[in-house]
Amino acid sequence: MSLVNFAAREITCKLVYYGPGRSGKTSNLQYIHGRVPEARRGRMVSLATESDRTLFFDFLPLELGTISGFTTRFQLYTVPGQVYYNATRRLVLQGADGVVFVADSQARRFDDNLESFQNLQENLLEQGIDVRSLPTVLQYNKQDLPAELVLTPADLEDALNFRSVPSFSADALHGSGVFETLKALSALVLKRLAAGNSGESV
Amino acid sequence: MSDDIQTWSAQLASDPGSLVFLPLAEALRRRGQLDAALAVAQGGVSRYPELADAHDLLGRIRSDRGDTALAQEAWTNALRLQPDLVGAHKGLGYLCYRAGDLQKSLRHLESAMELVPDDSQAQAALQRVRGLLAQPLRPAVGDPFEGGEAGTLLVDSQGRRLGGVMLRSDGTDASDAMAAELSGVSREARRTVRLLGLGEWHSLYLETPGMNLVMQEPRSETLLVLARGPEVPVGRLPLLADRATTLARRWMDKLG
Amino acid sequence: MTNFAQQVLEEVTRIPGVRGALLVSEDDGLIVAEALMEGVDGPAVAALAASLTGRLGRATRALGKAAPVLLHLQATGGAVFSAAGGEGLLLVAVTAADVNAGLVRLSLLDAAGRLS
């Protein structure tokens, strides 16, 4: 849940990148970290194993600037994708204001996507959060791979986007679609905040 | 002697104008009968107000009784009447020495020596006073916070030495180092008793090998530290500390 | 050790007016063993006594002396005693104001000697 400080006119929102293992969640954060001016971002914290898998989470704080007089900050988290890390996924998901689901477009990872998406809904439900009310954006990553290896955005849309949330094709390694995704989720989260539907505040 | 006293008493009774009051009062003084001596001497002085020896006698009796100011007055009168009266010079030399006025004491004793060069008593006193004057200037006796006596230290809330000296066993000065480390002790002591519901603290006693310390708070956030060797009994330290705390309060009041 | 410490602490609490005795780790101010009467805030006693002892230890070191063997903080409503127990431990007692301070002192020094 985002934190709003009326006295200091500050808003802090928590955005979580979710998805199956190796779908490119950390790549999203790394790209953002590399492109955002230093004054606007904090240190990127990565809790990774030796083989570069995310062990617990990646974390990147961003300063968005001033919106309606509020200094607005985002905290970007990734969850570990591997199935056996569900306990940590649940922990990172706690208090999320919005979720980017990063799907792996490769055809052979189709089931992993479905399983992870299901897992997201279960974990949210367990925290009493209705999936339909939580700002969510889909990202179909690795669309740059040879066409014979990947599913088209339309195929993925049919399989995952039954709620018609915003979705984006991406190549997170090279940055295409990364900012579009983040921008869309930011807008959803802040619109919801503007409507007074969320936020813990003083 | 008692025979003399009886004889002189009888003489004085039969002839109140007799000068026999001089040996009589002196004899009574030497026997410790100071009240009787005083009565006889006062009678003589009122009958012979211009007699320097009578005033000198009165000075000796009053000095013995501890009436310092009155003794001084009597000897001053004696010298006014007879400036070369040795006894009065010696008496005033002694009184001034006791009061710490060494220069004035020196003048009287030197006068006495000029008059009676072989007075061994006056000579010894003169040597003592000259010796004291030759030493570097010492602080006033009885004021431990002006730097004289070691083993008492007064520290303010910011770890600065307000007064007193604390020496290590090798003689080096530990005052500033200790003051710095002791800053905040009174605050911490207050916090401890407050959080434990023990009321107000009034003393902190510390035992280390070869040295015991007591701390008190003469004023809010001011710490008084008293350090004594193990030869001073444990039970006496609080009494010493109480006294030092009273002195410290007075001393700080004087500073304003 | 623990049983023995417990026994030693309970001996200290047998002195009339002693409301609690604790074995405290000097560096972190935590309780190692305790024998407390009801209403005595053990963790607070441990933390505060250790902190005060540590601060005064720095002061005595500035004087070229070893750390205090015994500390006695006397207040209107009670007193706190702390004795060096060896191996980084302190033996601490909380007492009523009118306790026999001489007895508590000897008892703590004796207990500290047996524990170290």
Added chain:
Amino acid sequence: MRAIEPWVEGPLTTFLTESSARLVLLMTSAGQVIAQHGFTRSLDVMAAAALGAGIVASTGELAKLLGPSPFGALVHQGTNQAVFLAPFTTPRGRWIGLVVYGKETSLGLIQLFFNRMVEDLSQSAPVEHARRAVLAENFEHELNASLRALFGR
């Protein structure tokens, strides 16, 4: 010292003066910063909060695996400074305190005054009031401008 909610300031100030802690961070169990003292950059605070919340969450899960009673505070003692990390309950939900302290104080004092701060916080927490809309109606234009400025497109 900075606090998101003003009623937190009193208890936190008392804790700071009494305990002599170097850094303090209060956060929600999700890692959102409530108050902080001693950090120089607000963005570092966020990272510390995320990591602290992560540690508390994972040790909490570990405690669940290991046995019936949950862990209390977590302390990591370094050579020059130590970290004290403890979850606690407030009328506003589960919070976490992260305290960094040095040799000028002790774990016992930190624990003692931390517990007192938790009590103070419980007492001074105001009754939660209704949520209200945060941003002005015309915020979308500013949002887009900010996003453009941040992401450069």
